[in-house]
Amino acid sequence: MKPSGGSAPGGLFSRLTGFPAGTGGDGVAALSKRQWTRLTAAHQVRAVVAHRWAVVVLALLGAAGAGAVTLAQTPVYSSTVQLVLTANYPAKDIDQVSRGSNYVLQRINTYATIANNSGVAKAVIDKLGLPYSGEQLMANVTVTTHAGSTAMEISVRDTSAQRASDIANAYGAEFPAFVGKLETPDYVDTAPIRVSVTTPATVPAAPVSPDPVANVALGLLAGLGCGLVLAAVRYARVRTVRDERHATEITGLSLLGAPAVDRAAPLLGADRAATPAAEAFRQIRTNARLRAAGQRLTSIAVVGSVPGDDAAAVAANLALTWARAGDTVVLIDGDFRDPSLPGLFGVPNGTGLADMLSAGTPANHALQQVQPELQLFLLAPGTPMPGSAERLLRTNELTKLMESFRRDGAFVVLLAPPLLANADTLVLLSATDAVAATTRVGFTHSDRLAAALQVLQAIRANVLGIVATRP
Structure with a gap:
């Protein structure tokens, strides 16, 4: 596949996928959204940690709001009088006692139903001179009985x-x-049922409503719940790669490694050879070799989806790692538009790849040994004539150059331009044996990473896996 010259950023993605540049297309957006909504328990914990102050503030606001509502409510007190119903006639034998008790048990539910009636309520209102209507008083009275009890x-x-x-x-x-x-018929003088007060009502010491402790606890829980939901929503709305697991979910690629990259000092010098970051890059080298088992692996291209994906730092540190393992390594900066490797190593962008491809400049005039103690050589991009970068990469000289490095026993690490911003990347990737994609956690947008994967699939690149860098 040959890219056309003068491609604008985003044009490569638009041509390969058929989606508008800058949007990622409905297919990519759907993929990104589907992956993004898979919040695991670990993600939810991270969401709470990331937005912990919002969670705490909402929980406290919920408790304070419940307390304020409690204070605004009028206290309500409850008092209870206990009555007992018994048979009101002399019992001469045990059978009469039993029949009387059964009669009372049969009637107890009936009296429980009619105890709170308008007649009794009116009598109570008249007796106490209450400022209530009968219906208002009855609404605040509750009659309770117990099964098997009078x-x-x-x-x-x-x-x-x-x-x-x-x-x-x-x-x-x-x-x-x-x-x-x-219960008293006209033809008798005594009612068969007697109602007696067993426990008179007392003045309650504390209100039954509102309950300050329960209300504040419920308010705290409600605020905490709102805070947790808000944290999860805010965490999910950030359209960047959450972590290395999320990167593999979006791309479906194996994880080569998740090194920490300090943008202020990205290179792992000799003094940092024993750091966790250096060990992570050694693991990436090992995983790349394992993934390429049975294939020729004499060169690897490192590519990000957009600028800022730490592709330059990954390529430079991979080259250092391979060189420290005893290999002769050629590190090529293939980004004519925005060279980064010369600046990382503190060397000039003089004679380089453009000169070797256009004028046949010998390798010993273009390669710069950037680590005196290592067989690590940098091939800067050089400065092509305006508009000639695409013509240089359309020739067979790039393939011949890569073959010459292979014949000389050098391992090549090629830094390609961002995949969605430069059409030159396709040719550069096709000249290497394998590709390592990069993404930066918390920086790379998930839809851009998904779009980059579609481009790599469209050109059938031999992608070994993905490197997810961290701050």
């Missing part, structure tokens, strides 16, 4: 503790009279 409890709720007690005791006084009238 006891009855009448509970009254009121905003005044004393008044709640007075009303409950008034019910205890008026209800027996109501039962007496109801």
